[in-house]
Amino acid sequence: MSTTTLRRTPIYESHKRLGAKLVDFHGWELPVQYEGILKEHQAVRQRCGLFDVSHMGQVFVEGKDSLAFLQKVNTNDIGRLVPGKAVYSHLPNGRGGVVDDVIVSCLGPGRYLVVVNAATADKDFAWFQSQAKGMDVRLANESDRYGMIAVQGPKALGLVAADYPAVGGMKRFCALELEVFGRKSFITTTGYTGEDGCEFIVPSDIAGRVWDDLLAKGRSCGTAPCGLGCRDTLRLEAGYLLYGQDIDDEHDSIEAGYGWVVKFEKGDFIGRSGYLEHRDKGVTRRMTGVRLLDKGVPRPGSAVFTGEKKLGTLTSATFSPTLGVGIGMGYMEGAAVPPGTKLSVELYGRRLQAEAVALPFYKKK
Amino acid sequence: MAKPEACRYAKSHEWVCLEGGTAAVGVSDYAQGEMTDVVYVDLPKVGRKVKLGESCGTVESVKAAFEFYSPVSGEVVAVNEALAKDPALVNRSPFVDGWFFKVKPDNPKESESLMDHAAYQEFLKTPAAHGSH
Numbered sequence: 001m002s003t004t005t006l007r008r009t010p011i012y013e014s015h016k017r018l019g020a021k022l023v024d025f026h027g028w029e030l031p032v033q034y035e036g037i038l039k040e041h042q043a044v045r046q047r048c049g050l051f052d053v054s055h056m057g058q059v060f061v062e063g064k065d066s067l068a069f070l071q072k073v074n075t076n077d078i079g080r081l082v083p084g085k086a087v088y089s090h091l092p093n094g095r096g097g098v099v100d101d102v103i104v105s106c107l108g109p110g111r112y113l114v115v116v117n118a119a120t121a122d123k124d125f126a127w128f129q130s131q132a133k134g135m136d137v138r139l140a141n142e143s144d145r146y147g148m149i150a151v152q153g154p155k156a157l158g159l160v161a162a163d164y165p166a167v168g169g170m171k172r173f174c175a176l177e178l179e180v181f182g183r184k185s186f187i188t189t190t191g192y193t194g195e196d197g198c199e200f201i202v203p204s205d206i207a208g209r210v211w212d213d214l215l216a217k218g219r220s221c222g223t224a225p226c227g228l229g230c231r232d233t234l235r236l237e238a239g240y241l242l243y244g245q246d247i248d249d250e251h252d253s254i255e256a257g258y259g260w261v262v263k264f265e266k267g268d269f270i271g272r273s274g275y276l277e278h279r280d281k282g283v284t285r286r287m288t289g290v291r292l293l294d295k296g297v298p299r300p301g302s303a304v305f306t307g308e309k310k311l312g313t314l315t316s317a318t319f320s321p322t323l324g325v326g327i328g329m330g331y332m333e334g335a336a337v338p339p340g341t342k343l344s345v346e347l348y349g350r351r352l353q354a355e356a357v358a359l360p361f362y363k364k365k
Numbered sequence: 366m367a368k369p370e371a372c373r374y375a376k377s378h379e380w381v382c383l384e385g386g387t388a389a390v391g392v393s394d395y396a397q398g399e400m401t402d403v404v405y406v407d408l409p410k411v412g413r414k415v416k417l418g419e420s421c422g423t424v425e426s427v428k429a430a431f432e433f434y435s436p437v438s439g440e441v442v443a444v445n446e447a448l449a450k451d452p453a454l455v456n457r458s459p460f461v462d463g464w465f466f467k468v469k470p471d472n473p474k475e476s477e478s479l480m481d482h483a484a485y486q487e488f489l490k491t492p493a494a495h496g497s498h
């Protein structure tokens with residue numbers, strides 16, 4: 001047993017009151033489930049779910065060179081962001097891999113918010129500092145000052161718009177600076193579930209209050225508190241990458257099937273030449289979706305075969321509550337594996353029948 | 366069917382309940398809670414000889430897979446077919462509708478080596494209870 005003290009989010013007391021099952025997630029004590037992964041998954045697909053994602057980090061970027069800096073460290077084109085818009089992007093490491101995947105919001109001229117993953121927040125900030133040398137950029141890692149709550153599902157924006165009418169008219173990937181309980185906060189129409197919704201970024205000391213308030217008001221439309229368990233099933237169905245598992249310092253965006261986040265026409269950025277080579281000469285491994293035909297639940301690390309030849313291993317895999325079958329994705333070596341290709345997945349020494357499928361597994365109707 | 370108070374328990378959280386010459390087996394309420402939502406249960410076939418402590422099945426939940434160790438030695442005489450259609454019975458009703466299989470025990474006294482209900486409740490309070498499942 002580990003004796004390290006786990007970090008708690010500002011919403012911890014609410015999780016305890018709700019009877020959440022808490023687990024160690026990269027050093028954070030977070031709910032894996034409240035009532036059950038399947039129920040929570042369904043709540044998000046059909047109604048609305050609340051997620052405490054306060055472990056995620058917030059880095060604010062300001063200064064005359066803030067855009068030039070963000071263009072340098074991102075694959076996506078931050079220059080296209082006008083105030084109030086957000087974009088999903090990768091931070092290339094210049095060695096054929098990715099430092100992190102992030103969401104960059106433009107708050108105003110020369111003011112940006114970068115939301116980073118929990119496990120990589122310190123690494124990202126150190127990377128930003130090293131890349132900002134000689135530039136007129138102020139970087140502030142304010143991860144400890146903010147709590148973050150994701151409100152996700154077909155009813156999510158309606159629930160939030162009741163108290164924050166401006167949110168009702170927001171399209172996907174927009175960012176709003178506003179006051180929540182009289183405190184400077186942000187709402188972005190982003191998420192990690194494949195449904196519509198938004199994410200609150202609020203000062204830590206009001207995060208618990210915002211959570212309790214959203215849950216109380218959301219109960220009438222079937223809003224459920226949701227844990228990391230369904231966060232993983234939802235994001236995998238939606239084909240979203242989990243940094244450190246599906247993409248990392250050794251795998252780049254194009255191999256991961258995320259070539260659309262790499263914008264060559266914007267000019268130079270870290271790792272551009274490597275990406276160009278991958279674009280023009282092709283890649284030797286690529287992220288591939290796999291669906292089981294036999295009963296069983298594939299797990300990360302399960303080997304994938306065509307006939308007797310091993311093609312690769314699954315980096316993410318689980319039971320898909322929406323499809324009712326085991327699903328996974330992972331890097332397959334060699335030529336692209338077309339959807340429909342018969343495969344097998346090794347699980348506990350047995351080979352289960354499977355087939356390649358196009359990603360994502362699930363698309364919102 | 367099985368009353369939790371009348372069952373014997375293995376340290377790996379399986380229960381066995383002797384009733385009229387056959388022994389029903391399943392997993393405890395604590396175990397189903399730890400497993401989270403069960404989505405498949407792979408059971409031994411009727412006619413298979415199982416031994417106390419032998420791995421003879423797999424429970425797959427959304428979260429992970431769990432080995433099922435038989436809490437009794439004998440021949441499998443029935444399996445709970447309902448679990449194939451509705452594996453969540455294990456979560457909803459671990460002692461009644463969520464039973465796994467029935468065994469004709471080699472030795473009805475064998476289960477006395479396992480914990481009774483009171484001893485199992487005490488066991489659940491110890492750190493040793495929370496490693497395997």
